[in-house]
Amino acid sequence: MIGNFSWTHLIYxxxxxWWTLLLSLIAFLLGSIGGFGIMLARISPRRWLRLxxxxxxxxxxxxxxxxxxxxxxxxxxxxxxxxxxxxxxxLAMMVYTSAYLGDIWRxxxxxxxxxxxxAAECLSLTRWQTLRLVIxxxxxxxxxxPTVGFLVQVIKMTSLASVIGFVELTRAGQIINxxxxxxxxxxSLVGAFYFALCYPLSRWSEAMENKLNVGxx
Amino acid sequence: MSFSLHFSDLLPYWPVxxxxxxxxxxxxxxxxxxxxxxxxxxxxxKRGRRKWxxxxxxxxxxxxxxxxxxxxxxxxxxxxxxxxIHMPTFAAAVLAMIINIxxxxxxxxxxxxxxxxxxxxxAAECLGLSRWRIGWHVMLQPSIEKVYPALTSQFLLMMQASAMASQISxxxxxxxxxxxxSDTFRSLETYIVVACLYLALSLLVKLLAWGLxxxxxxRRRAIRRAAAQAGxxxxxxxxxxxxxxxxxxxxxx
Numbered sequence: 001m002i003g004n005f006s007w008t009h010l011i012y013x014x015x016x017x018w019w020t021l022l023l024s025l026i027a028f029l030l031g032s033i034g035g036f037g038i039m040l041a042r043i044s045p046r047r048w049l050r051l052x053x054x055x056x057x058x059x060x061x062x063x064x065x066x067x068x069x070x071x072x073x074x075x076x077x078x079x080x081x082x083x084x085x086x087x088x089x090x091l092a093m094m095v096y097t098s099a100y101l102g103d104i105w106r107x108x109x110x111x112x113x114x115x116x117x118x119a120a121e122c123l124s125l126t127r128w129q130t131l132r133l134v135i136x137x138x139x140x141x142x143x144x145x146p147t148v149g150f151l152v153q154v155i156k157m158t159s160l161a162s163v164i165g166f167v168e169l170t171r172a173g174q175i176i177n178x179x180x181x182x183x184x185x186x187x188s189l190v191g192a193f194y195f196a197l198c199y200p201l202s203r204w205s206e207a208m209e210n211k212l213n214v215g216x217x
Numbered sequence: 218m219s220f221s222l223h224f225s226d227l228l229p230y231w232p233v234x235x236x237x238x239x240x241x242x243x244x245x246x247x248x249x250x251x252x253x254x255x256x257x258x259x260x261x262x263k264r265g266r267r268k269w270x271x272x273x274x275x276x277x278x279x280x281x282x283x284x285x286x287x288x289x290x291x292x293x294x295x296x297x298x299x300x301x302i303h304m305p306t307f308a309a310a311v312l313a314m315i316i317n318i319x320x321x322x323x324x325x326x327x328x329x330x331x332x333x334x335x336x337x338x339x340a341a342e343c344l345g346l347s348r349w350r351i352g353w354h355v356m357l358q359p360s361i362e363k364v365y366p367a368l369t370s371q372f373l374l375m376m377q378a379s380a381m382a383s384q385i386s387x388x389x390x391x392x393x394x395x396x397x398x399s400d401t402f403r404s405l406e407t408y409i410v411v412a413c414l415y416l417a418l419s420l421l422v423k424l425l426a427w428g429l430x431x432x433x434x435x436r437r438r439a440i441r442r443a444a445a446q447a448g449x450x451x452x453x454x455x456x457x458x459x460x461x462x463x464x465x466x467x468x469x470x
Contacts (some may be wrong), residue, residue, distance in 0.1 A: 071408040159285035
């Protein structure tokens with residue numbers, strides 16, 4: 001063995017959690033703004049808005065995040081746009097997240113009963129008012145569990161940013177492993193850290209789902 | 218700085234790309250078939266009466282679902298190698314995919330099993346069916362029929378996750394893209410081509426899954442036709458359920 005796992009390494013790993021969390025937060029916030037727009041376009045009565053949104057969702061969902069990352073990071077750098085790893089990762093994950101969130105939220109909005117729309121129309125609310133005052137508050141309740149569940153996925157997906165050299169949890173694990181080569185221990189630890197981040201969220205999402213179902217029954 | 222795309226440089230590489238795509242498809246195929254079989258067993262074991270077994274199954278499912286695939290891959294390939302178990306890259310990648318998809322499939326199938334009405338199982342017991350036949354005919358088949366859209370989207374996600382196998386240098390589509398782009402210095406074009414190939418692959422998988430679904434679940438078709446003949450449109454609540462389940466399942470990845 002070249003060296004042993006020490007407290008310094010553990011502290012280094014723990015610190016890199018912040019970068020994972022920061023990247024998740026950026027991806028989730030930007031992605032939810034984008035996803036909201038996609039959702040609006042997807043349920044719009046205008047065909048020329050609906051179709052491109054559908055195309056966007058379908059194509060992004062068909063491409064691995066890794067390839068999106070490569071396109072943004074390596075692809076653009078060839079043409080002189082040398083992006084910092086954090087920006088590139090944030091951008092790629094925003095695109096990816098917005099497609100998935102848009103689709104999840106569309107499902108929730110469309111699950112709202114049709115009479116809700118009709119009733120709002122009878123009150124002569126405009127389309128935007130209907131969405132804002134009637135549909136979205138109800139859809140929000142329905143969309144909360146899958147959205148939190150997706151947040152878990154976003155946290156896990158940030159591990160891919162290690163590929164383009166962004167030092168988050170996985171990358172920190174790789175760096176330590178390169179110096180002391182104890183992959184089993186280190187990657188178990190990295191996995192344990194991810195688990196500690198994701199498991200509470202998963203349980204929360206599950207609990208909300210159960211509560212919601214009881215309410216609906 | 219000129220911003221023009223040159224795809225012509227990539228033309229000589231098309232057999233390499235196709236081979237990578239084929240390998241990706243093959244890996245996904247093996248992982249899906251074995252993974253779903255294992256997942257089914259895990260789903261039944263989790264519902265089973267043996268406490269320790271069902272506990273072990275939930276630990277496995279939670280552990281896999283709450284850690285990134287990349288870390289699992291590293292743990293399996295580098296970690297086991299340091300413990301003395303050496304695997305070829307492909308075996309490690311496929312094994313990681315199997316372990317991953319089995320956990321997700323188990324959870325999806327379990328949701329389907331939970332949805333089987335208690336009364337149907339009791340009815341089957343009254344008819345004197347054996348436990349195995351109840352498990353197969355009354356519980357498993359209808360629940361797979363119900364959850365197979367969710368399973369399909371899981372397979373698609375798995376196909377995309379296989380891109381990460383390039384990180385342990387298994388020569389699938391993404392790894393090939395990396396070598397091609399370092400050969401030609403046309404990284405943007407290469408990755409756009411590969412993105413299109415992945416899109417084509419996922420369309421293919423979707424088509425395949427749809428075709429298999431139509432073939433295996435003929436009952437669905439019969440129900441649909443009956444509903445159309447009765448003058449109703451598509452069964453409304455069922456369709457709404459499907460979208461909600463789809464949205465719900467997608468998040469669990």
